[in-house]
Amino acid sequence: MIGSLLLDLSGVLYDGDSIIPGAVQAVDRAQRGGLEVRFITNTSRKTREKLLQHLRMLDFVVEQDQLFTAVDAARQWLRQRNLRPFCLVHEAIAGEFADFEQREPNAVLIADAADGFNYRNLNYAFQLCIEGAPLVGVGYNRYFRSGDKLLLDAGAFIRAIEFAAAAEATIVGKPGAEFFEQVVASTTTPPGRTLMVGDDVFGDVEGALQADLQACLVRTGKYRTGDEEKISGNFDTVDSIVEAVELALASRA
Amino acid sequence: MIGSLLLDLSGVLYDGDSIIPGAVQAVDRAQRGGLEVRFITNTSRKTREKLLQHLRMLDFVVEQDQLFTAVDAARQWLRQRNLRPFCLVHEAIAGEFADFEQREPNAVLIADAADGFNYRNLNYAFQLCIEGAPLVGVGYNRYFRSGDKLLLDAGAFIRAIEFAAAAEATIVGKPGAEFFEQVVASTTTPPGRTLMVGDDVFGDVEGALQADLQACLVRTGKYRTGDEEKISGNFDTVDSIVEAVELALASRA
Structure with missing residues (x-):
């Protein structure tokens, strides 16, 4: 039963100024469905303020303390x-x-x-x-x-x-175990019931698995065919964040 | 018994415009002592023509076909x-x-x-x-x-x-085995009696050993204390090309 959801930003929620189809509604469903949601990024071309502005401009509902950056x-x-x-x-x-x-x-x-x-x-x-x-x-x-x-x-x-x-x-960011631990520590959920969702099979998925989280690879953003073959370990590969949120919510039903 | 001598350039024969003390005389002794000498470099900031000019300006005696470059x-x-x-x-x-x-x-x-x-x-x-x-x-x-x-x-x-x-x-250059093989093929000496002299413990020494040559590390150029501990294999570490040439000539005595 998944208790919290860690979401990578670029490639999972949006590509530049384009929202990944269904992403806003999926994040909303996750938060209303009782999942503790965190936004977690290695992006280092924007300040934390600009990242929050960008997310909100795209209609994502996100609080200051839900955002964790490698910077x-x-x-x-x-x-x-x-x-x-x-x-x-x-x-x-x-x-x-x-x-x-x-x-x-x-x-x-x-x-x-x-x-x-x-x-x-x-x-x-x-x-x-x-x-x-x-x-x-x-x-x-x-x-x-x-x-x-x-x-x-x-x-x-x-x-x-x-x-x-x-x-x-x-x-200091993904795939560093300390970074994942810090994010998990901000929730009430243990690592084993935390799901990391990302488009980077190494930084997001492999990193999360090594920190004993669950992980889900999305076929959006930088995903390229065959990426899921590049690492070992148990994780799901789904079309987009929409399916990832469905999986997490279904585990609670 | 060493039959041919492969000499790295920068750090072995000279540092910029400064000759490594004794290098010109050492190369001369090697050539007069019957060693087949080749000059072999990965340097890629100068053309072959400029390298030859530079060597000759510093008083090294070198023919066109003795110089092998990665370029x-x-x-x-x-x-x-x-x-x-x-x-x-x-x-x-x-x-x-x-x-x-x-x-x-x-x-x-x-x-x-x-x-x-x-x-x-x-x-x-x-x-x-x-x-x-x-x-x-x-x-x-x-x-x-x-x-x-x-x-x-x-x-x-x-x-x-x-x-x-x-x-x-x-x-295509050092430490690629093909490059060493090509240089050795220009001599009448088999690899096992060919001595590579360089200041780069990886590119010169490890590469030569992997191509079944003998190798000698000099404590000039980019050499840093402890470099000889960074790889395994049988090779000598000497103060400069002067000692390396002495070793090679002594093996023929």
């Missing part, structure tokens, strides 16, 4: 350790790190920096890491979908720096 | 397969691929593109590879040394695209 998790992780990060992040979220001392950095944060991923910045990140600075990444996301294009995401660049500096990144 | 190997590999490469390469060597059709590319070549490693180019490389275009890389070189700085090399970016597109690159 927030990165802030916390760096703050707890009192680090001075070199932030390889998108200009749209640079302000989220404005209150950190960033001169003489002793840590590296890699989010989806988009055009910030240039040789100069990547080289500097590498030089810090090979000298021992901890590397923090939002997630191992390989790519995301934008319109009809797939675009490189932060994971590729995190892997590049890990390889060059022989370092291992701390992943 | 030449890439040209051959692409030409044999009649491919139209998207060339993520340094502007200095773009001309080496001018005779390839590059419109509607159906392959990706990654060399050390330096500032060419921007988001737009990497994204395009990724999009081609995820649709199945073969990925060709000069080598898995993590970084190289320039003055007192370590700089990111092509390997990091090859790894990034491999990860994002779930693809495996064909490495």
Whole structure:
């Protein structure tokens, strides 16, 4: 019996400005049906405020404390350790790190920096890491979908720096187990009765399974035929969030 | 008894415009002592012509057919397969691929593109590879040394695209076994009596050992304390090319 539902955003609820058909009504049914709903994203091209605005503009009903972002998790992780990060992040979220001392950095944060991923910045990140600075990444996301294009995401660049500096990144978002645990801890439901719904078979589905949650892969967003064959473990693959919510509600009937 | 000597260039013979002390005389002793000498490099910021000029400017005696470059190997590999490469390469060597059709590319070549490693180019490389275009890389070189700085090399970016597109690159330079085999085939010496001398414990030393050559790591160039612990296998670690040549000549005495 599913007690709470963790929903990835892009590719599950919407693609850019287009709502996945039926998604608004499905989220509404889930919340009215007694499921504890959380929104959980590695997206790092928008601030938390902009994400909330975007969701509400698309008519999703979402409260501040239902939204969990990898960017927030990165802030916390760096703050707890009192680090001075070199932030390889998108200009749209640079302000989220404005209150950190960033001169003489002793840590590296890699989010989806988009055009910030240039040789100069990547080289500097590498030089810090090979000298021992901890590397923090939002997630191992390989790519995301934008319109009809797939675009490189932060994971590729995190892997590049890990390889060059022989370092291992701390992943503060999905598929990091701590991130899932933090979200689950905000609900009254144990992990085993929590269902993660996502379009990324690695970050969303495999990550959730490794954190002992249940998981469901949707065939929307970045999903590509055969993705469900890429990992092992027990999970459902469904057409969209509409079917995922039906599954969760049916488990309570 | 060593019959031929394969010498990496940057970090073994010189650092930028500075000769590694004793290197010119050591190469001379090797050639006069009867060793078949080959120069073998993954460097992809200079054309073959510029490399030869640079070596000769520094007083090394080198013939055209003693120099083997990963860039030449890439040209051959692409030409044999009649491919139209998207060339993520340094502007200095773009001309080496001018005779390839590059419109509607159906392959990706990654060399050390330096500032060419921007988001737009990497994204395009990724999009081609995820649709199945073969990925060709000069080598898995993590970084190289320039003055007192370590700089990111092509390997990091090859790894990034491999990860994002779930693809495996064909490495045409070191540590690819085919590259070593091609160089050895230009000599009269079998692999087991060929000594590769390099400052990169992975590309030079591990690669040579895997191709059944002998190998010697020098403590110049990009060498960092402890590098020799990073791989297994039988090889010597010496202060510089001077000692490496002594070892090779001593084996013939």
